[in-house]
Amino acid sequence: MIANTTSREILQHRSRCPKPFVREFPEFVTLRYPVFDPIRSIHTSRWVFYKKLGKDLFYMDEFTYTLRTYTLTELVEMAENVGWRLEAAYHNLGTLEPPHPEGSPINTVFRNKVTA
Incomplete structure (x- = not known):
């Protein structure tokens, strides 16, 4: 299972x-700057943190992370290549609503082909 x-x-x-x-949080503020590379399917996000003192913001720190993201189709293909098959996919696990065409969180259930 891959959830949310x-x-x-x-x-x-x-x-x-x-x-x-x-x-905005009670004691600090975060700014996130996302960049998406559609060719490599790489998402990079820079987060900058500021401490709140009255109405002023003071720089605290920042970090950047990079993610390789996948489509549902890519995950199904990878699972099939290692002997698993898709049992179900959902937009929402609470309602079991199916995936939306414009994009959904990945909520999937896979089953081993041998034991299925």
Whole structure:
């Protein structure tokens, strides 16, 4: 089972926003700058952290991470290549809603072909 994992389509869509994603917490603020490479299916995100002191923000630190993202189709192909088959795929595990054409989190159930 792969549960609630981001898909290539979701990250590609989020990366189209030219502005950073801002998230405010009681004591700090984060800015996220996503970049998506559609040729290599690589998502890179730089997070910058600021401490809040009154109405001022003070730089704390930052980090960057890189993810190789997959489509549902790619994951099914990889699973089949090692002897597994897709049993079910869902947009939402709570409702068992099927995947959306425009993109869904990856929620899948695989079964070993030998024992199926």
